[in-house]
Amino acid sequence: MKRVSMQDIADKLGLSKGTVSLVLSGKAKGSRVSEETSKKVIQMAEEMNYQPNEIARSLSTGKSMSIGVVVTDISNEFFGNLTFHIQEQAKKYGYTVITSNTNESLEEFRNAIATLLNKQVDGIILVPVDEGQEMVLKIMKRNLPMVQIDRYYPGIKANYIIIDNYKVSRNVIEVLIGKGLRRIAVVCYDINLNALTERRQGYIDALTHHKLLDTALIKNINYENQEEEIKQAIIDLKNNPDKVDAIFFCSRKVFITGVKYMHREGIKIPEQMEVVCFDEIDSFSITNMPITYIKQPIRQMGEKAVDILMEQMSGSGDVNEYVFDAEIEYSI
Structure with a gap:
């Protein structure tokens, strides 16, 4: 089936493509597009099952609206919870998360980073593996926002979030x-x-x-x-x-x-x-x-990692080094 475009919606409603674009990109408020017109555009988009072209949008904006997350063992409750909180925080900024798993393998770490770079994610949150410094330096060379979490490479001046x-x-x-x-x-x-x-x-x-x-x-x-x-x-x-x-x-x-x-x-x-x-x-x-x-303060770590990444995407050049405290507790 032919993919429904903004032009198709515009033709159906007798509007310009620019007007439809303003509404579907959430920029109608503050423009000359009336609330009634906005409602008609949104309703028609739903009826025609319109799906935004993410590739075209990323080419026009220079952003994929996605971030990569690389963990060592997604089956581990800690990393599963950490990824969940990263995803929830990323949603608040309008971002989706692409998750990769390395199993503490340097080769899988390299492959995960290479895949995320090829997908042109807007930033990466990663759990380092042993001897993986070269890939972190590769990310930094591209000026891509990055945050190390749970661990970090001491010899590299880059963002990290850990506990003591x-x-x-x-x-x-x-x-x-x-x-x-x-x-x-x-x-x-x-x-x-x-x-x-x-x-x-x-x-x-x-x-x-x-x-x-x-x-x-x-x-x-x-x-x-x-x-x-x-x-x-x-x-x-x-x-x-x-x-x-x-x-x-x-x-x-x-x-x-x-x-x-x-x-x-x-x-x-x-x-x-x-x-x-x-x-x-x-x-x-x-x-x-x-x-x-x-x-461990898993939620705070995940949320802070996303916040730092977003600051970097907004142009901040600060290197953030966060060290959280963990608590000793008892099950019964």
Whole structure:
């Protein structure tokens, strides 16, 4: 079927194409187009099933009215919620969101960025992956607005929004020590990005300060083989000759997999081992398991990322570096 154009609507109503364009672009107010004419144009557009030509509009305005969002694992509740809040905030500015997933893969990160650049998005919000600096520099070379979120590349002067991973991780270990726990393990992805390295370092520094650090209790997990390695880490901690009092899981996905194998190994929580999850999980509200968790301000992070992107699109040259605090909370 032939696509309905503004000219078709104009011909039906005996109006000029310019008048129809003013109405359908939302610019009729303040012009000489009457309210009655505007209503007729809108009604006819609906009757004829008019769909705006986004490609033509982007060519004429220089904007696609879309932004790209690149996350590492959309199946992860954290990134799913983060993307949702980004989308909701983008709607307020009249923008749509194109989301890509990288699975912590540098190759997939490169492909995602290249695809978004080819689609001529007006800006990009991204979660960095290890060794992905070249793609961020490529975005910056094009003068395309960009915000890093959850993590950032320290050597690049660019916008980012993160939480203070080190402070809250050190604080939560201090909470466990304050409860009398001494043998505290950490299970964390072995990825060289500041969000994860700072969580691990907060753990190390808190235990070192109290002369309680045992490096055998640091379990670094390869992302690509995480299921098997988390399982083995739980078995090793269970069989440690000196009883382990608690485990700090430094991401929600590691926590979910870790707790699954704790149950399979018959480890009672919290009677035999306490657990800490870096992030809140919806299912906490329906479990009877007492869990210490770190709550991140996901909504504020997503909304602020969009706000910064829009400021950049409006010509701001400021580099914004936002560091939010996270809270230590308890499931029951």
